[in-house]
Amino acid sequence: MNTNNNNIPRPIELLAPAKNLEQGIMAIDHGADAVYIGANEFGARQAAGNSIEDIAQLAAYAHQFGARVYVTVNTIIYEHELANAKLLLRRIVKAGIDAILVQDMAVVEMMKEIAAEPEMRGVSMPELHASTQTDNRTAEKATWLSSIGFSRVVLARELSIDEIKAIHKAVPQTELEVFVHGALCVSYSGACYASHHCFGRSANRGECAQFCRLAFDLKDNRGDVIRKASHLLSLKDMNQLDRLEDIIDAGATSLKIEGRLKDAAYVKNVVAAYNQKLNDIIENNPGVYCRSSRGKSEYTFVPNLDKTFNRGFTHYFLDGRRDDISSFDTPKAMGEYVGYVKEIRRDSFNVAGTAIFANGDGLCFFTQDHKLHGFRVNRVENNRLFPLSMPENLKAGMALYRNNDIVFERAMEGKTAERKLDIDITIGVDCGKIVLEAEDEAGRKAFCTLDEPLQEAQKPQSDNIIRQLEKLGNTQFRPRKTKLEGGVGNMFIPSSRLAAMRRNVIALIEEQPINIGETPDASKLTYSNNESCTNKRKHAIDAEKINVANVANHRAEAFYEEHGVKHAAAAFELTDNAYSSKRIYGTPHTNMPLMTCRYCLRYAMGYCVKRGGKQPTWKEPLLLESSDGRQVRLVFNCAKCQMEVYAL
Structure with a gap:
């Protein structure tokens, strides 16, 4: 068990992606403590932009639970765009959001100016978070970012537990945000220029064309093909569900789920799975950790990460360099393993395994030449499957994967979660009046009195009083404890009066904002000029x-x-x-690299001599050639233990 020397539980945040307002609300309902969302410009996912009005609505919804909303303004900004960027920032601030993710340091300067504007007097200013696009992989970088006013640093995905610990030790007062789930970029974020060079679409502008997901021939400098038509830069997806406690213990404040382009089912399922795991960790470490927001989520489904989009899972570099992080055969989702083909007939086949199938399931398999083929199941009879059309290359003994579970997909439709705040209700008699008091789990309190003469009841009324007070219906509350004091259980109180008192108290509590931590005002901004910055x-x-x-x-x-x-x-x-x-x-x-990668293709193929691999037989430098003839050169920088990709 972890120990906490300060005897104050450390708040931990589950941070979820929000493609839009609807999915942001879904993420909150399914247990997220915070969501990150893009505005209509300058976000690192150009296809996931949103209006300021929607962002303001999402912030208002999230704040009901003490949850936060972060807006991504994390692209580089061209000179001619500075004025528009400042206008956008001003509108974002007025939307009542909690933080802005930043790559371009011009944003820091503009936010400082906005905070000093007369119209911003009394307006709560958002924190500044250093986006992973600022390439945050060292304690030195985190220290510098902290010194210039960033309250949080989003760390590179490639870091190990020990590296996270070292950064936390260097900047213990700075929040660290760590990716725990989702797609992986092969290059350090912010250091990938391949998409722009090849397609004119900049990853630093939110327009990544996913160059790393293409199929390549690997050639040596003699032109010999070492590997043909393989997805040599495509990585599996990250899944740290079973390592959350290690990551938290290393110093992470925020656990980040990738996926602002994913669908609603992905958001629901992944957030629910991580929410449950995080709650278990906190329950097993009383007094050490707590959630950064309030409310409990209940689900109509059982979360299962294998059921939503993934390319296979990896812990990436969490325990250091490993050889199971790439996905050479396909950049697509394979889904979960469901068994192997046992026997094939003209129009059907049966499956050896324990999986249960349904009409409409999507299955896939790899052919002998490592190509992924998919098909849809038309009819199921026990473990015999009748495809819509029999796949030509399907053979007995082949492994099967389900990349579309129709039963699970249907279970994910509609409303699948409800988030409520616990509330304690006390009713009693004080100075000859009925007094109703309530306090929710966020510490908000309210009371009201019934200004009518007391009436003795002919029989006990406790059950009816409790029943009426706990009818919280469509409110954001659920009853935790309901207490009757001062003999009120023997009083006759009309149900209509109890209902009116309940509604009154609930309304008074809902009017009170939930404390979501200290947000600096314009005169106390962490990104204002200060002595530490001057010294730097x-x-x-x-x-x-x-x-x-x-x-x-x-x-x-x-x-x-x-x-x-x-x-x-x-x-x-x-x-x-x-x-x-x-x-x-x-x-x-x-001669700048198009990509700078901790991932190393030579290591992945078993040819890193430094780490006990085989001696290569090829003649370097190696080249990658795509199907349209584009070529890039690989440089293995063993001194830094990284691979660099250069244009030819």
Whole structure:
């Protein structure tokens, strides 16, 4: 069991994606303590933009449970967009959200100015969180970000438990946000330029074309094909459900689920699974951890992570380098293993296994040449399946996977969760009046009195009084304890009066905001100029040591210079001659990698001599060639234990 020296439970947050208002509300209902959502511009998922009105509505809904809403403004911003970005930021602040995720440091400067505007006097200002797009993989980077005012740092997905611990030790007062579930980028976030170079779609602008999910031929410098038509840069999906406690104990404040482009069933299922696991951890560590929001969620289904989109699961680098993180055969969802083909007939086959199938299930299998094929089940008779049309390449002995469970999908339709706040109700007699008091789990209290003469009842009324007071119906509350005091159980109180008192008290509690932690006002902003920031400016910092890059405008350039960062790299998008004629801000870098990866293809294939692998027989450098003839060069930087991808 973990111990807490401060004797104050540490709040832990489950952070869920919100593609839109509807899915944001679903995430809250299914147990999320916070959600992150994009506005209609400058979010790192361009296809998941939302109006300010929807964001404000989501924030109002989340705050009923003390949950938070974070808005992603985490793209780089071009010079001509600065004015529009500032207008958007001002509107986001007024929407009542709790934090903004940032990549471009121009946003920090603009937020400082917005906070000082007269019209913002008395307005609660959101925190600033350093997006994973700022490439946060070292204690030095986290320390620098903390020094310039970020209250939270979203860590790179590639970090191990020990690295998370080291960062937490370096910045113990800074919140650390750690990815725990979802799709993985093969490159460090913020350090991937392949999509822009190849397709003119910048990952740093929310337009990633998923270059890493393509099939490639792997060739050596003689042109010999080492591996043909394989998805050599495609990774499995992260799943840390069984490692949550280790991640929390390492210092994580927020557990982040990836997926702002995923469907509603994904959000419901994944959030529910992690919510239940997190509740179990907290229950097993009394006084050590607590949830950062209020309310309990109840479900109409049993969460199962195998049932929603995944490419197979991995712990990634949580325990250091491992060889099970890639998915060479397909970038698509395979689903759960359900057995193998036992015997084939003309129009059907049977399955060896314990899975139960249903008409409409989607199944898939790998052929002998490692190609994924899928089909739909038309009819089921016990363990004999009749496809809509028999797959030509299906053979006895082949493993089967279910990537669409029709029964589960139907169970996920409609309303599948309800979130309620516990409330304690006490009714008694005080100074000759009936007094009703209530207090919810967030500590909000209210009372009201019945200004009518007391009447003795002919028979006990306790059961009826409790029944009337606990009729909380469609409110956000559920009764936890209902107490009768001062002999009130022997009083006659008309049911209509009890109902009116109950409604009155509930309304008074609902009017009170739930405390969701201290949010700074304009005069106390963590990103205002302060002594620690000033001191930092006296010491020059090499941009390469803290992975500073992607400068796209004069405000970001000035920010880095003011804070002592030398040679901050200009945005690749401004220096890539194939697509740019813009003025360059920051320091232009030549021969910049298109990708910088902790993932290493040579290691994944068993050829890392440094770690006991086989001696390669090929002649390096190695090339990846896509089906349309695009080629990139691989460089294995063994000194840094990373792989770099370069344009030819």
